[in-house]
Amino acid sequence: MNFEPLLSKLFSRGVTSFDHDFPDFFGYRYATEMGPEKVIEVIREAGLRGRGGAGFPTAVKWDYCRKASGSPKYLVCNADESEPGTFKDVQIMMYDPHALFEGIGIAAYAIGARQAYIYVRGEFDLPARIMELRIPKAHISMQQVQIFIHRGAGAYICGEETALLDSIEGRRGEPRLKPPYPAECGLWGKPTVINNVETLTSVSKIFRFGLDNWKAKGTPKLYCISGDIINSRVFEAPLGIKLRDIVYNYGGGPLPGRKVQAVFPGGSSTAPLRDDELDIPMDFKMPDGKPGIIGSAGTIVVDDSRCMVDVARNIMRFYAHESCGKCTPCRDGNALVHDALNDILEGRDAGYAMEYIERMIPRIFTDCFCPLAKGAMNALGAIFTKWRADFESHVFGSGCGRKRIG
Amino acid sequence: MSLVRVKIDDEEIEVPEGTLVITAAEKLGKSIPHFCYHERLTPVAACRLCLVEIEGMPGLQPSCATKVKDGMIVRTNTKNVLDSHKSVLDLVLETHPLDCPKCEATGRCKLEDFTYEFGPHRVSYYRPPGISAYDYEELSWSPVLKFDPNKCVECSRCIRVCDEVQDCRALVASSRGHNWRITTFTGGPLHCDFCGACASVCPTGAIEQQPGKFWKKDWELEKHFVICSHCGHGCTLLLRGWEGRIARIEDDFKVGINRANICSRGRFGFDIISHSSRLSKPLLRSDGKLVEVTWEKALFAAMEMITASHSVIGLASGMLSVEELFLFSKLLASRNGKKFSESRDGDVIEFEKKRLGRYGSTHGFDQLDSFESIVLVDIPVEELDEVLRIDLISAAKKSGAKLFTAGRASFRLKKRIAGLFKINSQTLASAPAKTLFVVDTERIEEKELSAILEKVSSDPFTGILFVAAQSNSRALSSFGFRVLPSDEISEVDLMIAAGPLQMTERPTSVKRLIASASFRNELVESADLVFPAALPFEKSGTYVNSEGRAQYSDIAVPMAGESWPDAVIWISVMKELGEATPSTPREILDEVRNNHPELFERNYPVKSSEAEPKLPSTRLAPPKRHRGLLLDKSEWLRKLQEHLDFSKEFSPWF
Numbered sequence A: 001m002n003f004e005p006l007l008s009k010l011f012s013r014g015v016t017s018f019d020h021d022f023p024d025f026f027g028y029r030y031a032t033e034m035g036p037e038k039v040i041e042v043i044r045e046a047g048l049r050g051r052g053g054a055g056f057p058t059a060v061k062w063d064y065c066r067k068a069s070g071s072p073k074y075l076v077c078n079a080d081e082s083e084p085g086t087f088k089d090v091q092i093m094m095y096d097p098h099a100l101f102e103g104i105g106i107a108a109y110a111i112g113a114r115q116a117y118i119y120v121r122g123e124f125d126l127p128a129r130i131m132e133l134r135i136p137k138a139h140i141s142m143q144q145v146q147i148f149i150h151r152g153a154g155a156y157i158c159g160e161e162t163a164l165l166d167s168i169e170g171r172r173g174e175p176r177l178k179p180p181y182p183a184e185c186g187l188w189g190k191p192t193v194i195n196n197v198e199t200l201t202s203v204s205k206i207f208r209f210g211l212d213n214w215k216a217k218g219t220p221k222l223y224c225i226s227g228d229i230i231n232s233r234v235f236e237a238p239l240g241i242k243l244r245d246i247v248y249n250y251g252g253g254p255l256p257g258r259k260v261q262a263v264f265p266g267g268s269s270t271a272p273l274r275d276d277e278l279d280i281p282m283d284f285k286m287p288d289g290k291p292g293i294i295g296s297a298g299t300i301v302v303d304d305s306r307c308m309v310d311v312a313r314n315i316m317r318f319y320a321h322e323s324c325g326k327c328t329p330c331r332d333g334n335a336l337v338h339d340a341l342n343d344i345l346e347g348r349d350a351g352y353a354m355e356y357i358e359r360m361i362p363r364i365f366t367d368c369f370c371p372l373a374k375g376a377m378n379a380l381g382a383i384f385t386k387w388r389a390d391f392e393s394h395v396f397g398s399g400c401g402r403k404r405i406g
Numbered sequence B: 001m002s003l004v005r006v007k008i009d010d011e012e013i014e015v016p017e018g019t020l021v022i023t024a025a026e027k028l029g030k031s032i033p034h035f036c037y038h039e040r041l042t043p044v045a046a047c048r049l050c051l052v053e054i055e056g057m058p059g060l061q062p063s064c065a066t067k068v069k070d071g072m073i074v075r076t077n078t079k080n081v082l083d084s085h086k087s088v089l090d091l092v093l094e095t096h097p098l099d100c101p102k103c104e105a106t107g108r109c110k111l112e113d114f115t116y117e118f119g120p121h122r123v124s125y126y127r128p129p130g131i132s133a134y135d136y137e138e139l140s141w142s143p144v145l146k147f148d149p150n151k152c153v154e155c156s157r158c159i160r161v162c163d164e165v166q167d168c169r170a171l172v173a174s175s176r177g178h179n180w181r182i183t184t185f186t187g188g189p190l191h192c193d194f195c196g197a198c199a200s201v202c203p204t205g206a207i208e209q210q211p212g213k214f215w216k217k218d219w220e221l222e223k224h225f226v227i228c229s230h231c232g233h234g235c236t237l238l239l240r241g242w243e244g245r246i247a248r249i250e251d252d253f254k255v256g257i258n259r260a261n262i263c264s265r266g267r268f269g270f271d272i273i274s275h276s277s278r279l280s281k282p283l284l285r286s287d288g289k290l291v292e293v294t295w296e297k298a299l300f301a302a303m304e305m306i307t308a309s310h311s312v313i314g315l316a317s318g319m320l321s322v323e324e325l326f327l328f329s330k331l332l333a334s335r336n337g338k339k340f341s342e343s344r345d346g347d348v349i350e351f352e353k354k355r356l357g358r359y360g361s362t363h364g365f366d367q368l369d370s371f372e373s374i375v376l377v378d379i380p381v382e383e384l385d386e387v388l389r390i391d392l393i394s395a396a397k398k399s400g401a402k403l404f405t406a407g408r409a410s411f412r413l414k415k416r417i418a419g420l421f422k423i424n425s426q427t428l429a430s431a432p433a434k435t436l437f438v439v440d441t442e443r444i445e446e447k448e449l450s451a452i453l454e455k456v457s458s459d460p461f462t463g464i465l466f467v468a469a470q471s472n473s474r475a476l477s478s479f480g481f482r483v484l485p486s487d488e489i490s491e492v493d494l495m496i497a498a499g500p501l502q503m504t505e506r507p508t509s510v511k512r513l514i515a516s517a518s519f520r521n522e523l524v525e526s527a528d529l530v531f532p533a534a535l536p537f538e539k540s541g542t543y544v545n546s547e548g549r550a551q552y553s554d555i556a557v558p559m560a561g562e563s564w565p566d567a568v569i570w571i572s573v574m575k576e577l578g579e580a581t582p583s584t585p586r587e588i589l590d591e592v593r594n595n596h597p598e599l600f601e602r603n604y605p606v607k608s609s610e611a612e613p614k615l616p617s618t619r620l621a622p623p624k625r626h627r628g629l630l631l632d633k634s635e636w637l638r639k640l641q642e643h644l645d646f647s648k649e650f651s652p653w654f
């Protein structure tokens, strides 16, 4: 790979060695000389889309917030990275926090915010401490913006932007009813932009290294690969590389003697693919215009030693546990579907459990309030249809006999 | 407001812009199941029970949180929609104990109703063996409220009513996912006022009132609208009872000026009616002891005492109805008796006549939200009128009115107070237009009010609202009852006390005391003659509230023992004395109206016809006596006959 990394340039360094790397914040200075409209224009031209999972065009969001009436405005950085299989934001926070701060400064400048919050996942203790130490220095160079760190208490749902806002406000993290959208009525009821860590870091890189450089590198993106794979890691590559490339080149392929059984392309909320379906690009859009599979770019590989029913159960355990409890389909449905999967594995009334799951998947998907349960049903629905034989072996036979997590 | 046309299941309807789809559907008579939606609360679209199809929108949309748009096409009866209702109810039922036979909410439970209407009619939900989701213990949150977590459908109505309406936040949600649970803020017993709003909005039997538990099923209970006489607000209560007993007090959003808000006194104070210390027979002192006597004897004794006395004074309670106070004042006038009251409220009618040139507050409780700022003139709002506090909060929250205080800040309103307002002619001159001054009637004599009054009379957008502590302070003032001087009353032969009073002992300067009272208390013990008096709900009458709004309250339950309304008592005494007196409710009311039009003068512009208090037309139920005070059925019938004979004698009251 002769790809000179932008985003992950500093990842291989030690945590403490980069203090002097960012003496100037000149990306920020460059941006503030341009004027906010021009900054948004640059981001639009860069074609930057949100890296948090939804892939919403960043410039559109900023523009909307900038034009919204109401003041003060806020910028919130979503550092609640908790999608299973995703661990790229934490690297940025650990090894390149100044780039994040610079991105925050630029974004805040563009939308007209003076205060910015970084909502750090509760479990990220070290990254939060590192950033807390570095913020004073950023404040010296970027006097227009004040950055606060807000540490969550460890809830997946608090990565959802409106739940995150509630959490900052000191309330229970539960998604809010939309509209109004945060760009209009967000934190404390004021216009707010919420951006992922990687999105904001990319902003910094665009202004530091230039739009041409950014485009020439094919809009760099961080990918995570993990699971039953030789080389679990975060790496940088252009947007839109093939999923097969990720699994077999960057990830080094499955463990010796194993075959790839399923690949969750963009975190556990995306529908898993079989080995023969991997020749598709990791992008926000498929070539045929359908929504893309990139998600949060946390690719998880499952090899053929595992029982897919068990994988499904494991996923459902996560979503049942992380459901915020606001809406009925997700609160009760996830837990019951998990119980039903458990029953299939334990051979209790498995036929009825199958029927139940089949009935509940589309219902939870359409009825639930926020994308959490939709994501869960995405993954479960795909496993349920594509690995139906696995399920049937449990229902009609004595099971597949493969490895279970628990 | 402009109207928009929507089509719901091929039926068209025109509704004002901004109406919710669920409301529009309701207007067409279509029922859409819902748990989390409540007309008093902001929609959260959490329960997902009300989903409908809307053309041009993806998937299913919550009808409780979607506003209608012109030309919108809504479908509430497609397979997808009905399946979704069924599926959500299914999920709720899965964790529900289904102990409807022993649930107090049965008959008014939304889960019951919606399952009946929409299914699932077969137990199709998934209940894994060995897993019981409904084994939480029932919690006693307070003496009046209990919570059964198993029956909770997690709609969060209770949390929202406590936060949004009561501004109290005594309830919170704890834990997440399947373990999502309502809990008190402290985790232990409730620390709040026990207003009971949470129990009132709970769609199931999860939060229930403790009194009235397992007395009667909901459909066995009658409904009566009555006016509460605990304070000057004049809330309409929906009394639910059977055979003369009260099971509980409910609220109705559409009836009354209180918009379904009721304070804890109003909601839970009803059991005084069947209190064990209620008087059931007249009491006459003979040989130093009070003994029970018949009404004939008691009235005769009263006549004797009154005719034998040269100086008479009367002491009236502000909790009596207009008619009763009128008759009492008539009796006193016939004996040249001085009229006193115990009320802390000042002479508001006199004040209005002299200083304002009109009667009643300039604006009503339902108009608070038309003001930009509201100044609380040294008034402890929640002590005087808890429901006014709720109205003020709603004005501050919903329409952005700014609350200021001049003088004491009300403790429960502190959070909402925007600042201090110092009253003097300068600040008043620069006060923003649309300011309402809320004035404690106790303090109307104070001089800073003059400046306010000037402002009010010169500026049509400035308003003044007098807040009285008692339900009929205005009538007291109108009939000339003056606050009892705190120094000793000069030597009098006879004092007649009417209604519930705080006085605990007969003043030493009073030689004799006749009292009408409902309970045996110290004052009664020191009286020479006691008439057992009926309580509100047991009698009809008019109450003029703080605003000056006259409201009529009807009979809802029969009178205890042999007690009579004060009106009947004072009419009987006057008849015994040979005085002329009106004797039917109509005659009395006409006479009051003719002589005291100031009590009936204010007619508040009511915003919508729904807000107009609707009281049932006179219901002349056969008088029934309290169960607890009855011996047996024949006794009851005898008393009934007696009762009817007695009432026919001078009043077709019943």
Ligand SMILES: Cc1cc2nc3c(=O)[nH]c(=O)nc-3n(C[C@H](O)[C@H](O)[C@H](O)COP(=O)(O)O)c2cc1C
Residues within 6 Å of the ligand: A049, A050, A051, A052, A053, A054, A055, A056, A058, A078, A079, A080, A081, A082, A083, A156, A157, A158, A159, A160, A161, A162, A194, A195, A196, A197, A199, A200, A370, A371, A372
């Ligand atoms: C259940 C759920 C969890 C989410 N978790 C995260 C997260 O951990 N980190 C993140 O950046 N975005 C997360 N998102 C996406 C955010 O809601 C939001 O789209 C994103 O922060 C916007 O930033 P972007 O435009 O920069 O992507 C989550 C969304 C959902 C529905």
Ligand code: SF4
Residues within 6 Å of the ligand: A157, A175, A322, A323, A324, A325, A326, A327, A328, A330, A331, A368, A369, A370, A371, A372, A373, A374
């Ligand atoms: S789908 Fe419902 S319960 Fe689940 S996280 Fe979203 S709002 Fe909460």
Ligand code: SF4
Residues within 6 Å of the ligand: B158, B161, B162, B166, B168, B169, B170, B171, B190, B191, B192, B193, B194, B195, B196, B197, B198, B199
């Ligand atoms: S009784 Fe009233 S104040 Fe107390 S929790 Fe219920 S709603 Fe809140």
Ligand code: SF4
Residues within 6 Å of the ligand: B151, B152, B153, B154, B155, B156, B157, B158, B159, B182, B198, B201, B202, B203, B204, B206, B207
């Ligand atoms: S207790 Fe009642 S009102 Fe509160 S969430 Fe549960 S069902 Fe809803």
Ligand code: FES
Residues within 6 Å of the ligand: B033, B034, B035, B036, B037, B044, B045, B046, B047, B048, B049, B050, B051, B062, B063, B064, B065
């Ligand atoms: S009533 Fe609409 S979602 Fe609950």
